[in-house]
Amino acid sequence: MRHALAIAVLVLSGVLLLLGLGQRTFLAGPAEISLPVDTQSEAAFAVVDGTEFSKLPGQANVVVQGADAFVATAMTRDVDAWLAPFPHAELTVDQRKQRLLTALIPGAPAEAPETGSGAATTEADEAGDGLDPRGSDLWLDSRFIDGNGGSTETETETLRVPVSIAVDQSVLIATNGTDPIPSEVSLVWAQDRSTPWAGPLLAAGGVLAIVGAVLYLLAVDHDRRGLGPRRGRRGPLQGLRNAFARPERRGRSAAPRADARADAPPRGERMTLNIRNRAGRDGMIARSRQNRRYGRRLLPVLGIAAVLGLSGCSAEYWPQMGPKPVEETPTAQPSSIAPVPVTEAQLHRIVEQVSAAANEGDDDLDAAALDERFVDDALAQRTANYTIRASVPDYAVVPPRITDEELDYALVQSTESWPRTAFVTVASSSGKTDADAAADGTADGSADAASAAADADAEAGDGATDEQTSPSIALIMTQQSPQENFEVSRVIALRGGISMPQAAPAEDGTALLSNDIETLMLPPGEVGAAYASLLENGTEAPEAELFDLESDTLLENYGKARAAAAQQQSDEKGQTMKYSATARQGDAPVVALSTGAGGALVATTVIDEQIVDAAGGRFKPQAQGAITALSGLEGEQERLVQQVAHQMLFFVPSKSEDAKIELLGVTSELVGVTN
DSSP states (O other): OHHHHHHHHHHHHHHHHHHHHHHHTTTSOOSEEEEEOOOOOOOSEEEEEGGGGGGSSSEEEEEEESTTOEEEEEEHHHHHHHHTTSOEEEEEEETTTTEEEEEEEOOOOOOOOSSOOTTOOOGGGGGGGOOOOTTOTTOSEEEEOOOTTOOHHHHHOEEEEEEOOOTTEEEEEESSSSSOOOSEEEEEEEOOOOOTTHHHHHHHHHHHHHHHHHHHHHHHHHHHGGGSOOTTOOSSOHHHHHHTSOHHHHHHHHSOHHHHHHTOOOHHHHHHHHHHHHHHHHHHHHHHHHHHHHHHHHHHHHHHHHHHHHHTSOGGGSOOOSOOOOOOOOOOOOTTSOOOOSOHHHHHHHHHHHHHHHHHHHHHTOGGGGTTTBOHHHHHHHHHHHHHHHHOTTOSOOOOEEEEEEEEEEEEBOOSSSSEEEEEEEEEEOOOOHHHHHHTTOSOGGGTTTHHHHHHTGGGTOSOOOGGGOOOEEEEEEEOSTTSOOEEEEEEEBOTTOOOOOOOOGGGOBOBOOTTOSSBSSOHHHHHHHHHHHHHHOTTSGGGGGBOOTTOOHHHHSHHHHHHHHHHHHHHTTOOOEEEEEEEEOSSOOEEEEOSSSSEEEEEEEEEEEEEEOTTSSOOOEEOTHHHHHHOOOEEOSEEEEEEEEEEEEEEOBTTSSOOBEEEEEEEEEEEEEO
């Protein structure tokens, strides 16, 4: 019975150990489920809706192989809008048969945007040529294999992209926008390889193996107890110790005492033998005690080793106690609320690229570097500045460098359509080198139409500022269509000492207001024209009562005030030239964004024209320096008209507030000269 119990426990331990090992080997399921894309189409794009990835269990991955392989995730509405002009493949998962189905969606002409910049193009016209998806501002995340090197290594390189997206997001698969999608494309679901019962089974099997071995030893000991003498032997497992006792010792115990006396040696020899035997017994006893001490020390060590071995298994071997953490998956916003189309990460990436483009242009005085990110007045300002500084190195007006250090004020239009507008403030640094600083104020006198007044109006936001007074910069950015990126239409230096109006958080979004909205102190479309009237007619104009002019220094250095100062200097010199000024609102679209807390930010441009006329006298205005650099005119002219563009940012309060329109920032630049 004892043997049967021991064998049963050992068999049970073997079964448990086999099951525990089986959990990690032959009983484990596949490591992943892979569904290859089987399509023979020449489509350059493929899209997978976010709901398809939830049809199979496990961590979803998109695996592509080949040069220029590209994978991006974005909101489904953005992916659909971006793909609208192009034929593309739509991939769906057949959950029952575990295969991918492919449907070819023909491209449709994209709708032209209502408003747009001069640099905007209709990508639908280029649908036949495709469009490179890399670098689009729509993507939440994107990865690609750079195959520009043309090496064979990129042809076999594999891109594996883990996918964890919401149901209102999608994945775009492409190459360079012209070539078909990679031939080796598959959707892979990595399976959960955790085996929470493997650890307990292995531990239980190990414990039962030890118990079974002990029971078997006890059974053998019971059978061996009657095979040897018990006299003089005490302690556990006496039967086993009898079985393994030394033969001479057993023989000595069983030999008759009479025979021993008959064969006994003489007395002296017996004494010597007794001493030797006693010494031998003492040595055996000492060795036995030492072995027992070693055994007692070894048992805890073996126990600790077993515990550490079991605890050393990874967590996937053991059940996890406590509530299982649930990963929250973002859901789509209600359809009644317009979403915020740009996340914080996207906005930061856009600002980085804008800063990189601006700094490249500033370093090389190359306006071509700005083409991808600057349009309208922002592009015109820097282009004119680069042109002048390339011919007049000591030109005093140097735009501040745009950094990618975002400040804590941003507004993003809430919309699902296009155009999309964003307002963000960033820090700047001085654009001047040491040589520029040394030459400050030494520009040619004929260029004072921009440089001298700009230096005097540093507080108003002009670029001629030093490192300590580099202003904060407001960027007005617009994305005209899904196929285009956000472009900066205005760069406005904020005035020192002003406080930006309270606004809703950027993640809550804001509204783009129409130019004729009547709830504000002045409709946004009329703000620029009203301020232009102030520049042209001075603070005596009726529009002056609408604006807070206490800290406005722009009117002191431009428009009518500047023309009057130049006229006075001319008269003091006995010259007969006539100076005058006109102002008008620029042609670039006005941008008005609600702050969400009452009132709006209005960005507009006012063109200030400084006119110098010979008036039939013998003194004539001179075209040289900055004027020559911009216009190509040289020498005496009968008439010169210098155009200074003021990119301006106003806060326009609502009618219900007892407040006036405040000028928050301005960037001024000489942008053109005619005769």
